[in-house]
Structure formats: C-alpha cells, structure tokens
Amino acid sequence: MKQKRLYHNTSLCDGCGLCQLVCALEHCGQWNHYQSRIKIVNDREREAFYAVCCTQCEEAPCILTCLMNTIYKQPGSDITVRDLYHCIGCRACELACPFDAAVFDVIQEKVVNCDLCGGRPLCVEYCPNHALTYDYPGDQADKKRNQAALQRFGTSLFEVFKFSGKEG
Amino acid sequence: MRIIIIGNGAAGNQAAQTIQDYDPEAEITILGAESIPFYSACALPDYLAGWIKRDQLFLRSSLERNRVEIRLGQAVEDIKPDRQAVSAGGELLFYDRLIIASGSRPVLPNIPGTGLPGNFVIKSVYDIDRILSHNPRRIVVIGSGNIGIEAAEALASRGCQVSIIEMMPRIMPRLFDEQPAMLIRNILEENGIEIHTGEKAREVIGKNKVEGLITDCRRISCDAVIWAAGVRQNTELARAAGIEIGGLGGIKVDSQMKTSHPAIYACGDCIETSDLLTGKPALCLLWSCAKAQAEVAARNCLGEEIVYPGALKLIAEEAYGKPCMAAGLLEEELDRTGLKIIEKETENTYHRILIKNERIMGIQAVGSMEAMGPLLYFMKKMIAPSEIKRIINSPALLRNMPWMLAIDKYWQ
C-alpha cells in the first residue's frame, strides 16, 4: 500500500508562507518559520516559489546515516519518522538528505522532518491557493519530474527516491 | 542459513537488521565482546558533557528476540575457517556465513606514564563512566580529530580547564583545510580552550596518578590525559585465522565485502575499504560507512551480488553552537593541476568547495549547513558542477529540484 505524499504546484504558489506558519504552530505551539518542516524557497529572479519538504524516500539515506539509529520507517504507514529521545542533534542526516529537507529544530536542538501530520497535513488545509496537495505518487506530477530527471541525470527520479545510500 | 556476526556495534547491528529484513528463515547470532547492550559511541562526548543522560546512549533496536540471538560479554577466541566455526566462551559455534564487524580500538603511543591512573581513551561507555568518577578539573586532550575536539568542548562546558595537543601544524588535519581549521580553532580558543599545534606528547608524569604532561615545547600540569590520537583496527582474529589483511592495516575485502576466505565477510571499522571518489584503498572509520558496508555484506551473505561503491568521508561537527561539516578530500590530497577552489566567506559562515576535472572532490563548511546536503549528493553521484548551473538556469528543471537554489550562491 503506497503512502500518499505532499506535492507542491509552483504555478499556484504565491509565496504567502502560511504553510510554514501553521506547521510551526502545530508542531511547536509557536510561530517561527524556522521551525517549519516545510520550507518555501524563493527564486527571486523569476519570482517563483518552491516547497522543500521530506519526500518520504523509500530507501531513505537519512535512515542509514543516522549516528544514533533514530530514524526509521513507521511500520504500516511507511512514513519516515524519528524517535527523538535518542537524537543528539549531530545533523549528519541533514547532510545526507539530497533534498535539503531535514530541519534543525533550534528549540529542541534536534533534527526533524515532515511527518505528514500523521495523515492530515495541516499545510494542505491552510494553503489558500491549493498549491499543496496530498496525493499518491505515480500521478502526472511525478511523471513530469521523472522526465526532467531522466534528461539530466540519465536516471529517473524514482531511482533518486529509492536512493539507497550504499555509498556510505 | 546460520549467520554469525562478530561485533555488537553499528556494523554488526545493521548487518543483523538487514538479514532479518531480507530472509525470514535465517538464524542470526551476534557475539559482542562488551557486556552491555548496543549503544552509539558517537554520543559519548554528549554524555561526557552531561547534555544527554546515560540511557539515551542505548539505541532503539528492531531486532526480534526470537530471530536474533545476542550474546553479550562473549569475546571470540578464534575463527576456524576450515570448519566454518568460531569458538567463544568455551563453545564451538558453526556458521554458514560469518560477518566480521569487530571494529577498532584507540591506541596510546609508546611513551612513559601512559599506565598511570588518569589516562583515558574515549571508546566505550565505561571510559566515560571512569572519566566522570575521576572528576578531573584540568585536562589535556591529545589529538584534535573529531573525538578530541568534541571531548575538549564537553569537558570545557563542565567548567574544566582544557588544553589540546596536536602533532600536525593545524587542528583537525585530516578533516579540514587550513582556513576552515583556523576558523574552528578561533571559536574554540575564544571559548577558553588552549590549543597547541605542531607538538608531540613526550611523557606523562606523576607519582601514583597523572599530574602533568610533557610535550616537545612545554610542561602542562593536569589531572587527566585523554588520548584521542589514533585507533587500531581489531584484526587480530582475522589475521590469526589466515584472512588477508590489507596494506593499510584493515581486513582486505572486495567490492562485495567478501574477505579472502569464502563464506567470510567483513564490514565496519575493521576493514580496509576504497574511497568513493578516488577508488584507492582507504580507511574510513565512520558510523554511517559502517552501516552502509554492513548492509552490502549482509545482502551478499544471503546470495545477492551487490557492490559497495566506496566510502565517502563525511563528518558533521558543532563547535560551540556553530555547525561545521567536511566531506570528501582535502586540498593537500588533490593534485594541483586542474584544481579549482571556490571559497565563500560571509560575516559568520565559511564555505569551501574543491573541484577537479569537473567533479566536486571536497566540501567544507563552518557556521552553516545550508545546501550542503544537495551539494554532497552531487559529489557522491559525480555530477559535473556545470550541470548544477544548468539546472538552476532552467525554470522547468528547477521547479522539480528546488533544493538546488540554495547552492546557487556558490556559482555566482
């Protein structure tokens, strides 16, 4: 049973940053865009906005890299989750993530990632433009991304998602 | 299939986990020399500082008790490859496959005084327990690698007076080039840690316990010396069993983690591996490398034939709140021809990227981790830097890889 993932449609996004605020408020009870698990990147030259967020890789490199074996796939849902009790905030997983999607929580001093709010992502609810959606992979968006990756890397993005991290 | 794993560390546990995931029928036994459960040595400095509690060191494990037998405090006496068995605790245990993950141990140089009480290493939980109960106030740390720096900061944050002695001309000589090393040194020195480079420790002095250290240049009074100046791989068992040892001192393995003996694999700190970027033999004693190698070894044990592409040196540090990272090769390890160095310094960050022949060969950063993950990915996949620029300039591609934008500033 595949896991639904977060998708961001750039052409609908206007950079309002509401997703960041509600994510931070929901997870930390404070608003601070730096605590958000989803980051909106501003391409100032073209005034386009992109979302960077944990892509829930099937073979996640962060899991293999973690020095405290804190990260694992939740049995049943297959979401990448963390047992933060053992996290020492070494940030190696930040380096392992090819998508820059791990977030260093400055309050807890541990690294966190998007956990899809347990199945009802709040950012999707609050996005006023429906730029964020919660969908099964393998749809139109994925096909386009795959084609782009194929052109550039000679490998499909699914390969990237299944990035095994065997390189160490 | 019966699989025995020697070693209850990162590599050993990862191997067991992988086998458990891939083969429901396999019987697995882990033989661990220490009498305590699986823990991470990476967090020992945090425990030393008092930033985490002792029980946070012991990691969560999804090894099922009815599938994996873990024997603690069972040092292996010897390996008998012809009989496909090992002897441990007076028992002879037979295997179909053996995975050696025996790790490494810190070494002390052959100088007087290292036997005195007050000399410590940082390898196991017991080491930290001992340091804490010794309750030193003035410490000298020998060695400024990862462990040395972390231990120094941990003890300084407890209010101790700390000095670091480093043999090479700069600190962290195998991790950072001169400029970033200097920045990190400044941070440590601003926080009260005394650093002496280009000096060697000559003698530990004291009557019944450590009272001081003499180097080439000075004498420092102290009540504890911590040796973080090198490790040796635990290859004695392998050597005695006739398994081939590599030129650098680790167990020799091929790209499938197989040793010179069929049915015997090895992974982790104890092996000699190859460098991902250069392909040459290398030693890479890192937790994440151990896990990656263990997974390859485990799956190949079960009949697959996957290949380990090589180890990438990668460390993440924190010096008084400032994150630092280094990956790949150093400037001095690269031949000057065709070498391009990008250096970018702002008010409180520093980045250095080494590019040779259109490949990213090394990255170092002090003060900010931003964008380093994606850059590292490009380094691992050996994608030319010109590709990065092309992606950033193409709105259609950038839309699908927005994380690339953060790297853009290095190519301005």
Added chain:
Amino acid sequence: MFGYAGKMLEVYLSTQKIKTRKLEPDLARDYIGGIGFNARILYDEIPAGADPLGPDNVLVFSVGCLVGTPFPTASRMEVSAKSPASNGFGSSNSGAFLGLRLKCAGYDGMIIKGQAQKPVYLLIEEDTIEIKEASFIWGKDAWESIDLLRARHYGAEIILIGQAGENLVRFASIENGYYDGFGRTGMGAVMGSKKLKAVVVRGSKPIVPADPQGVLELSAKGQKLIKSASSYQAFCAYGTMNATIPYGGFNALSVHNYSRGTLPDWKQKAGRQIVDIYGSRHIACQSCIIACGHLAEINEGKYAGTLVKDMEITPTVSYSSNVGLSTEASIKSSELCQRYGIDMSSSGSVIAFAMELYQKGIINKDDVGYELAFGDDDAAFALLRDISLRQGIGDILAEGVKRAAEHWPGADDYAIHVKGVEVPMIDPRGRWSTWTLGMLTNIRGGDHLRCRNPVENLRYNENLYHYQKERFGFKKPMYERLDMPEKLKSAAIDLESDTVDIAIMSKWAEDLINLYNSVGICIRPPVMETIGPTLLAEIYTRMTGIPMSPDELMMGSERAWNLMKLFNIRHGEVAGDSKFPRRFYRELQSGNIVDEDKVQAVLEQYWQARGWDPGTGHPLPETEKRLGI
C-alpha cells in the same frame, strides 16, 4: 509576554549606542501595536518645533501585533516620524516579510534616534545588533544595494532608502525589499537625514501565543470569511486594477495635474486587461490569501526586460493619468521609483506639477534643461532622476509641490496638495465620498488610504445631500454582515434611502483602518468587508491572553488617532489647514467644483462625530478624558 516579542529596540545613531526597551503591558493593551505604538512614542518623545530632518526627529517602526499568526494578511508594519512634507505626523505602512522577521528577531519595533556622522546600516541578526558602516552602498539605488547587502547577509530581509532618501527629497520612501515600500509622507528623507541607509534583519526566535489552538482556529475562520467576500474573486484576479475603469467613468482621475477628470484612451491604457497582458504571476505578502500583487513583465519594445511588481491602481493613476504616460512607461516608472526610493504618488504629482508649469510658461527649457510635456516618458524619467538626485530644477521640485511653488509666482495655483502632502488618485470634483472627505480629515495630510468606506460601491457616483451622504449601493445581506455596533451602523447607513452618512462613516472607517494598522492586517476590500473588531478582539485575546472586547479594541485605535491629531496640533496644524487646493474650489472639472462652504459643514459634522470642537477641530477635553489620553 504572549503574542508580542516583548521588547523594542532603541538605537541612538549620534552616540552609536543600542538599547532595548521593554514593551510595557499598558502600552500593549492601550495602543495594541503598529501605528498605535508609534503614536504614543512620537507624541511623548518628539519636542514641539523639532526639525523633521534634524537630530531631534524620531523614526519608529512598529510591527502589527497579529503579525506572525496565520491570520490572513497579518504581515504589516508601520513607520512613523515627524514628516518633512507636512510637518505633522508622518506615517506609512507596508507588508511583505520584514514585519515577521523583526518580530522573530525579538522586537515589536525599532526606535531610531539622533543622526549618524557617516552613512551606516543597522544589522539585526539573531542576538547580534550592530551599526555598520555603509559607504559601499551609499549613493547606490535600492535594488543594487539590496544585492550587495544580501551577498553579505544571506537570507536577510532588508528595508532601505535609495538616492532620493539620501538626498532628503521630502517625499522619499523607505523601500521594503525589491518591490514593496513605505511610500508616503517622506519617511525616506527622515531615514536619510539620519544617514541610515538600511536595516538588515534576520531572526529565528519564536513568538508564543497564549492559546495556539485558538489562534489556529480563528485564523481558519478569518480565511473563510475573507474568501466569502463579494469582492474576493475579482480581487484575487485583478487586484486594485478593478477600480481603474470605474474611476475613469466617474471623471475622478487625476489627469495632467488635476486639470481633467479622465482620458479618452484610459480603458486601453489602464483597464484591468493589462494585468492579463503584462502580469506574469501573483506575489503574496506574509500570510496573505489574496495575493493582489502581480509581477509585471515587459518583453518587447522600448522597456523590454522590465520585471517589477506592479499592476497597482495608485502608481498607475499617478503615472498613467497624472503624468499621462503609456502603460509600459508607467510600469517602468514603478521600477524607477523603487530604485530611487521615492513615493510613486507624490513623485507623479510633482512631475505633473512641473509639466503644467512648463505648459503655462511659468518655467521654461532653460530652467529645466530639456522640454517637458504630459505623456513624454523621456522627459518624465529625466525629471524623476533630477528630483531623486537633487540636480538642476530637481533640487527645487524635491521640496514637494507646496514648497516648490514658493519659487515661482503664480505656481501656487497648480500645487495640488493638502497640508504639504500631494493629493493622490481621486478628484473630489468627479467623485465625492468618504475617500475624498478623508483627504481633509486624514492625520497624514492629502491621502486616500486611511479613510475609506469599508464597503465601497463602484457603480453609483452621486453627491447626495450637499456632500453629506453617498450611495450605499448594496443590499441588506451586506448591511447585516458588516461588523459595526448596531446603533452606529443604523446611524451611518440608511437602507431605505440607500445612503451612507459620510461624517459618521468617516470616523468609523478611520478608526477601523487605524485598528488594522495596529494589528497589522491589510486594508484590501475583501478584508474590510468581512473582518471587524469582533473577530479581531477574539484573536487578540487568544493570542496575548489579555482579555479585550471589541469596544475596547476600537477605543484603542481611536485613542491613537486622537493622539496623532494632538501631535499635529502641537506641531502647528490649525483648522484652516484642512482645505483642498484652490483648483478644486475654483476650476470646473466635468462641470463640477467643490463647494467650500458645504464641505466645511460636513467637516464640522465629522469633528462633532469625533468629539472634537466643531470650530477648531481640536479634541475636546471630555473626549481626551474618555479615551484616557
């Protein structure tokens, strides 16, 4: 302290000292935030007679108190000082992202005092606050300066002045990032007089609400309400450009220095279709769900390569109708104004003023250096440059129309301003409404943004009951939905005659907008239609833990407004200042003039509604007592 950052930064540029001022709970509760804080601080700390461009002027930035919540459009920040244009309370408001960053750096506001000896910029980066030397960006335009500063301080938000502010042009703006700005009343000149080039902010501290779940729920409620507004869809699509054609139809545009009411090609030039032609994407401010801002791109022709956030009615009217430029030249003018750091409204007015003087022969080619004519973009941009750099005749025009007119006999008749601030956008001879009365009652002077009817109709244009009323133009559901106290609502709006009492509505509208500027939300129609003190009081309570009723909240706003009026009076304003330019009373435009006496009567009704002396416009002692000033 919940909801607020809890501190204000105090910077003494003369001595290069930096202090932190605790946010007193009384100030927070009585003045709420944003412009409220500014009103109190400026009233208390600027001495009467202070030179706006001298060391005694105080420049205050305050963030709206709801900024940082997911409440839709909560992004705004207000800057105030004694205005070099009006000599009274100068103030301007802007959104984008700086407000949130400043709050996350730990400050509800910044108070800048004194003057630096050499050009400096203020760096606020987490716990580091430094005054740094700015010679490497002094003299450079705003966009170039931002690039240079961002290279040093990656990821920071920046507000700064361009050359206009450096040269103390009296209507210089403070730019907020590339595309937004604190435009009116010359705040840029005050910042320039302090030799403060920029403020660079980066912060990641959290703001903690008293009731996070409550804030989240009320934010969701706000989102729903705004989306149900009748103007929501149209506003998302075309922003303020929805109003350009109607105003043309009303003959209410400021054409060629207010000598005409509309242009024959207005629809082609400035109808909302230009958003479809030139607009490439929406840009939102922090937490905004409307995103009325559009990025405009010109791909061909003389101005090919222009990329700027534009498609806003105010600059469009300023440059397309007042100066008479083409659509593309008008878009380019936005870029130039942002680069030079100069107010789009006032600069267009000043250029139009100069062009009319040229037309009438009061100035000539020798005075200017080149020919001037309405619609000539080269001339307009050359003049804009000269004004920003104070070169040639620009040095006189940089003083604003009121003071510049003193240089040439007879020029006075063509100076279109109220209290020294150039009148923007609407010609009251074409359309009389709360907007236009507001130009006289506004604290800022000749301005249109602080007194607008929360529900403006764009269909009817009738001057009713001798300037006392305007058409309501809406049906009962809209009336019922309006969040106003019942008694006041029925006094202000009469459904049967479909009229709005302008005096009463002006007071309510001003207080409501002032409240918006205190809590930090946006005054766009979809918000004004649906969000009122009831919801705002509720979310204020949940956020700060301070119990606040809708009446108390509105009183806080009224208190600040009255204080600003007292500030103006202390700094020299008299009742006679609240007059339109002579042109509106004397020259016919589409058959109308403004009747001075009748307008004065409505003005006195307004003063009465406010609890001010109907003869002088001075707040009465019992009003001051009621508000606790």
